[in-house]
Amino acid sequence: MKYLDEYRDGERAQQFAREIHRLTTRPWNIMEVCGGQTHAIVKFGIDELLPKFITLIHGPGCPVCVTPLEMIDKALEIAARPGVIFASFGDMLRVPGSTTDLLSVKATGGDVRIVYSPLDAVKLAEQNPAREVVFFGVGFETTAPATAMAVYQAAQKELKNFSMLISHVLVPPAIEALMSSPNCKVQGFLAAGHVCTVMGYWEYPPIAAKYHVPIVVTGFEPLDILQGVLMVVQQLESGRAEVENQYTRAVRREGNQSAQEIIRKVFKVVPRKWRGVGEIPQSGLGLNDAYAAFDAEKRFGLADRHVDEPTECLSGLVLQGQIKPHECPAFGTRCTPEHPLGATMVSSEGACAAYYRYRRQPAVVEQK
């Protein structure tokens, strides 16, 4: 398929891998920020092609995984209320809250609907004027413009029965938080290509300079990731720490200006809790005062609800790259996609789900 097969070519992948092998003289830890990249790495076996002493550390860039437990619990509570239509991206439905998940709420009579775009939720509100329609707005900068546009349109249409439960998060503050941790092992970053499609990469040079860390904006296909790794290794081996763009077919330095504009119009930057990590200052988006009427937390009286994270799930350490998924004692035993302890085991971008799905038995790799 055009724009796909050429980025999955086995021969070219081997060429990149050989070049990385040739250049690498010592161990390097490189973090891929986005969960989509983690899945591509594990699904295609990209890390198997790399030199043994290049370690890919899986980053916090899975929006489902970092949504805090208390936000899931709030979603479950709203979705279970009579008269509510709760609209969400499909990925969120299996995520475990303290006691249940959205699929179970649906099974016991809650009106939970999967939508492909937040704008579909606005349509639902128009079609069902007697019902409260709530959209679960999660994600990084990638999904924020669409969420913002939905709120903007709802305001234009003066919809009184539409609101949003918002848990949007931002990538650059998370990278900063990781780099300033004393346990941080990361020496280079593959920045998330799709986030940069929206935001550009003008935010990254100060981070690269402050922590002396190379950052390469990288796509999601095997050849993208291999080339991204090669560019990071080239910088590391030559002592450089710059921001480079591998994903030139989708990303410009300034990003998508109109998308950024709608984000600024509707949202303000707020402190945000990350599941398993804790609160990171200035790391999220919340509705600004002009659109505060669409805040579902306020509308349903849940703003003051706080829930503690369970201790058995080590997803916080996984999300910070401090352990690999299979190093968690619950991995594959007490925690499986059918009975998850945390979101990293169920999300299509979760690192634990990737390891469980594609390489549960290490023997597969050894037999090669």
Next chain:
Amino acid sequence: MEPPSDFTPACPIPISQYPHVLMAHGGGGKLMHQLIGKMFLTAFTNPLLEMQHDSTVVEWTGKKLAFTTDSYVVRPIFFPGGDIGSMAVHGTVNDLAMSGARPLYLSSAFILEEGLPMETLWRVVCSMRDAAQRGGVQIITGDTKVVDKGKGDGLFINTAGIGIIEHEQKIAPQNVRPGDGVLVSGDLGRHGMAIMAVREGLEFESQIESDSAPVAGLVMQLLKAGIEIHCLRDLTRGGLASALNEIAEAAGVKIAVDEKSVPVREDVHAACEMLGLDLLHVACEGRFAAFIAAKDVERALQIMRGHAVGAASAMIGQVAESSTPLVTLKSSIGVDRILDMPSGEQLPRIC
């Protein structure tokens, strides 16, 4: 009043993690297998049921008969490439064919919702009639029930089928052997994506049509040509990944698949990529996997490709010995990984 004795806690519900049935319990993945294994197999246990084949083979006065049943609840009722009626005939005909049986007779039970337009019902019935003619079966018994408006979703159909086995081959998952070639009878994922496109109002450059079709004729040709078939499995809910995992488990073997050789149409592939769905988990309604003795693989492929419903047949992998049952997939960049069974329903991803 004394409570009935069978309500005592001495008979605990065998599934405790989920107090309610979820959609995923019917999705063809792990939760459905748990439900079947822990509840239905446990309650109804007998050697025939434990074969867990698409249809069960019973011997009756020296003849071998295959028997199967399936219910059809597809939405929308009419979709590009088929409808609930033709699907209800094809699906059951195909389940019989997967035992190597020649399908003979079907039953058809209708659960109709009050208010269903007669015209809709007539279209479905005509479609069943035509599908039965094409599949060489007769619908010889049936049932009709009507439920209150709002208590059914238009109409549901159940069909059961009987076929006859007229050869000496044993076709079942347990007969798969190391060295067998793994063949599929055409491009994958079309039915699932056709349904999803209509249901979600997704528009692609060309319309994706369901692959719903009867495959019994093709299976009969393979048998007539004396191809040594070890197992057949139709690739419905859960797709190729579920089918191969079930068979690897039953036969205690490793099945190694090469991703590059899996046939898929470009529009279906694009739709899967866009929605973040795994093609190998998407349902087909007119495709099957065949485990063929190595010596007969080439001949089998030739026959399959010569048949109208098997034109895009391909060999996608091989069976090997293994201490633990396993399905692996060689990715396009040449690295092996596990091909797992889906856990429940596939859910579209966020971004």
